[in-house]
Amino acid sequence: MPRAHSKRQFAKARQFMPGGVNSPVRAFGSVGGDPIFMARGRGAYLEDIDSNQYIDYVGSWGPMILGHANPHVVTPLKDAVEKSSSFGAPTVAEVDMAELVLSRMPSMQQIRLVNSGTEAVMAALRVARGFTKRNKILKFAGCYHGHSDALLVKAGSGALTHGAPDSLGVPAAFTQHTLIAPYNDLAATERLVRKHRKDLAAIIVEPIAGNMGVVLPRPGFLRGLKKLCRVNGALLIFDEVMTGFRVHSSGAQGLYGVKPDLTTLGKIIGGGLPVGAFGGPKKIMQCLSPVGGVYQAGTLSGNPLAMAAGLATLKKLGTKSFYVKLNQKTSRLALGLTEAARKAGIPVQIPHVCGMLSLFFSDQVVTGLGDVMKTRKNLYKAFFHEMLARGIYLPPSPFEAWFVSIVHGENEIAKTVRAAKDSFQNIKDQF
Numbered sequence: 001m002p003r004a005h006s007k008r009q010f011a012k013a014r015q016f017m018p019g020g021v022n023s024p025v026r027a028f029g030s031v032g033g034d035p036i037f038m039a040r041g042r043g044a045y046l047e048d049i050d051s052n053q054y055i056d057y058v059g060s061w062g063p064m065i066l067g068h069a070n071p072h073v074v075t076p077l078k079d080a081v082e083k084s085s086s087f088g089a090p091t092v093a094e095v096d097m098a099e100l101v102l103s104r105m106p107s108m109q110q111i112r113l114v115n116s117g118t119e120a121v122m123a124a125l126r127v128a129r130g131f132t133k134r135n136k137i138l139k140f141a142g143c144y145h146g147h148s149d150a151l152l153v154k155a156g157s158g159a160l161t162h163g164a165p166d167s168l169g170v171p172a173a174f175t176q177h178t179l180i181a182p183y184n185d186l187a188a189t190e191r192l193v194r195k196h197r198k199d200l201a202a203i204i205v206e207p208i209a210g211n212m213g214v215v216l217p218r219p220g221f222l223r224g225l226k227k228l229c230r231v232n233g234a235l236l237i238f239d240e241v242m243t244g245f246r247v248h249s250s251g252a253q254g255l256y257g258v259k260p261d262l263t264t265l266g267k268i269i270g271g272g273l274p275v276g277a278f279g280g281p282k283k284i285m286q287c288l289s290p291v292g293g294v295y296q297a298g299t300l301s302g303n304p305l306a307m308a309a310g311l312a313t314l315k316k317l318g319t320k321s322f323y324v325k326l327n328q329k330t331s332r333l334a335l336g337l338t339e340a341a342r343k344a345g346i347p348v349q350i351p352h353v354c355g356m357l358s359l360f361f362s363d364q365v366v367t368g369l370g371d372v373m374k375t376r377k378n379l380y381k382a383f384f385h386e387m388l389a390r391g392i393y394l395p396p397s398p399f400e401a402w403f404v405s406i407v408h409g410e411n412e413i414a415k416t417v418r419a420a421k422d423s424f425q426n427i428k429d430q431f
């Protein structure tokens, strides 16, 4: 697979942009090699600027649940752009979007639309703090909630601690109110909550972790968090930017039957255009300006193109059979990969739910960041390049989820499993 054009463009990009990219993971830093410049996508396939084809398991990191350039999305998007790409005034599409999202996720009575997941989380935390009149928030190691200052924290040396900044440019003062606990560890979380109970505004969690690779919540974990919040007067925020409308028609909260106080959304609800949203019960959302005292605004919020693509996408996801099908596809892929690895004698863990999975090279069940860090990252790197050479585009990082779309058919999944068989065989002496 010659990729001369990608190579040339990347060299040029590096001159003009830090690292040659606009988001770090695109730079292939953790797998090595040059990133691939994409020219177009259709269905489950991508085509790069050297005319190579790939089966896509990145799906733009989540939004492309209907596959690329789906006509059901493209047509309304074209119609919308003809009518102007932005007004900065209310539009019917925003109301339709709000109504649709609320009808699918009954934990929310009102939402606000923003432009990214980062923004949604940042504003939801501000609302939680404004509503509770408290300062502290608790997050879990390995969960990602966008790149706002207070959330770029790493666990300090103690297991239970205030987060230290995990990025240059973040003053320690900005993370002093962020507590950090191990994912899936209810006892540790409880100890931390007890200690800070009077000033804890919210616990924020990815109800299914997807940003350290896919890590499923242990039975009772989410329900336990809900109870901790209720008992201590804090709000529970589910960050469903990734899982919302992917794992179930009402997100992870629908799948596990746990109702958060606030929910953040993004990715799928924009159908591939930049969108975020957050919402909850009216009594909490009424804190937001212009009604309440928590300020939040956005020039392009509720953008008509994003609404058109998002609405078109959500409408196609309405039926229960959609998720039954997507779940079957994901399970079939996970099973095929497991079998292929077993035949090569390579121990893997493949946590999966409807529409997303991860492949960890490990013989131990992965329950949190500690386990993820112990997996064999180098094997993923080798596997990634073996798969790429066979026309399978996987996330260029062992810590990211693979995304399956509704247009990944029998054929694509079978091809992927065959490629995996050969790839596992080729890397097994490195094991």
Ligand SMILES: *Cc1c(COP(=O)(O)O)cnc(C)c1O
Pocket: 115, 116, 117, 118, 119, 121, 144, 145, 146, 147, 206, 210, 211, 239, 240, 241, 242, 266, 267, 275, 276
């Ligand atoms: C992607 C993601 C975000 C950040 O969304 P952006 O649109 O990239 O800012 C936040 N939280 C979760 C769970 C995500 O997966």
